Amino acid sequence: MTLPLLAIAAWSGTGKTTLLQQVIPLLKKRGLRPGLIKHTHHQMEIDTPGKDSYLLRKAGADQVIVASSQRWALMCETPQRADVDLHYLVSRMDPALLDVVLVEGFKDEPVPKIVLWRAGVKDEVLPLMDGHVIAVASDSHLDVAVPLLDLNQPEEIAVFIAQWLEKRSTNAGD
Structure with missing residues (x-):
């Protein structure tokens, strides 16, 4: 089974994370199980310096899984990769646990996306528009x-996503 992907794409500072923090619980209330992949252009450390997993990764382990009874995380060192491969990342997610993978960023990926555009932030909406945009969420009237x-x-955005997923599953059954 292929997990549906839905990117939330926008210029930096538009409020992608803020919106997703609000939409994810609304999707869960509707019985949907969202996963999330967030793209960042910054160096990141998700492991805690000084902890065993951090020390072992820094010692040279290319992949480290940290696991407990509540959660687990896989960290991979990928210095030889030029860029992040979205579809590879999605393949690491468990389709038995999810109904959709929300993707924050990856605005140039050829996947369905909702473009966010806020008046006064960076640039016009047109450069974000491509043949994969299924909706635009804005604080302004746009043509x-x-x-x-x-x-x-x-809530309106969560309803739209739920309806989009329903249409996808109905069309997949045809």
């Missing part, structure tokens, strides 16, 4: 050929 959602109404 777009896809549904226009209210960026300040996370």
